[in-house]
Amino acid sequence: MLIDIDPHSESPLYQQLRDQVVQAIADGTLKPGDSLTSVRQLAGQFGINSATVGKGYELLRHEGLVRTSRRSGSVIARGPAEEPTPGFSEGWTDRLRTLLAEAVAHGMSEASIRQTTDSLLAEFASRRAGAGRSAS
């Protein structure tokens, strides 16, 4: 699976890496048990500092989306089919509150906020269905 990083973006490189892995798990491109390239190799592939890639992996590990063992390296730890980890929804609600506040402050109507949310969720679901078909 390809990760594209924008070197000129304001968002830090490790954040871009983390966000794309999260999105790939949501749309089924990465499934529980898929193994990820090692930090050193991925840094060499990108041509960026190993510490940057390590920071992205550390974020994912902290969130429980990736686990690392000495034997099998970094693997995807969970997927959409499993129950959320306890305590996840509080932190997420806080972040969502900020995002929704942004939308409201910028004058987006409730209907169009709901519509955007629904269509994004539908996009993840249809990609996941597609990924499931192509894998079997």
Next chain:
Amino acid sequence: MTAFVLVFAPVFTALFGILFALIVALRPPGLPLSVRVPQAHSDDPVVLTAIRRFRWGLVLAWVVTAAVTVALVLSAQAPLAAVIPVLLYAVLSILALVLSRRMILRAKREGGWFEGIPVRVSAQITEPAYHHPPIVWPALSAIVLAVATAVDVALYPTLPDPIPVHFTINGRPDNWAAKSVWSVFGLLMVGAGVVVLLTVLSIVAARYAARTQADDNAEQAALRTRVQRGLLTSLLSELAFVLALGISAIELARRLLPGVAWASATGAIGLVVLIMVVIIGNVARARVQLQPANARDPRNPRPDAVDDDQHWKGGLFYVNRDDPALVVSRRFGLGWTLNLGHPAGIALMILLPLAIAAGSIALVLAAHSH
């Protein structure tokens, strides 16, 4: 000797030129003549003209080389004529590359091709599948070397003492050594060493992933890694087999047909021809395999790669202190090259030629010390 040089140098340099021209077409559309250009300009008239000029440059370099060969042979400098044309052709063809890519560099700078377009650096976060290199070529190499060794063992009691260890191009011995395991099996031992070395290199080559170009999609990036690994492993293991075959043939010719001029010379010429055939065959196959990776789908556009030309000196040498990678994908041709901005890269760049030179000198000294 003269006739040999007159045929060998032009044929060899012509094959070299074909190889060079094939290599140009191997790279993604975003890297014509090893210059990074955005996809919107990959078919720019300047780019197409530069590639055409480079091809003509190769032809011109060949004509100059052939003329120099003839001049050297006519002035009775035949031994020089075997070496100089090949070196001259290498220098002239690199000059053709540097001069023609300069055209694209200028147009890119003046036209601001990269201004305001989105760029990305990309990499594969899931490991591309690793395939063990096939065992067939190392096995065949071992068999031909074993056959030649078996013949030597059977003939050992009847071999003369001292035994000839060095021969002229016409197959006449010009140096002898006391009969021993070393003087009889020396050539075969060198052959076995080279086969082992190339096989180990082919296994190592199959482990690296090609660096992803942002304008490739996921399948194309994976294909590029697969083709690059496959090319290097088959090239190295087939070369090992050809060397084992040539060395065994030369050894058998010396033992079974001593003093027969054509036997030894045929082995040596056959070896050079087979090496070129293996190289060109493999590169031509890689070119066909890479075609889907070089196609661009306008319905699913990919972002452009970052302009990293300042790190590629002459389009051939990579120098980037901020890049943690020691080994990166070549831009020109297929395979890997050292990052000369990496401390270990500089050390290897100096040590590798020294080690090769020291090894060759040791071999020559060993062959002449008896």
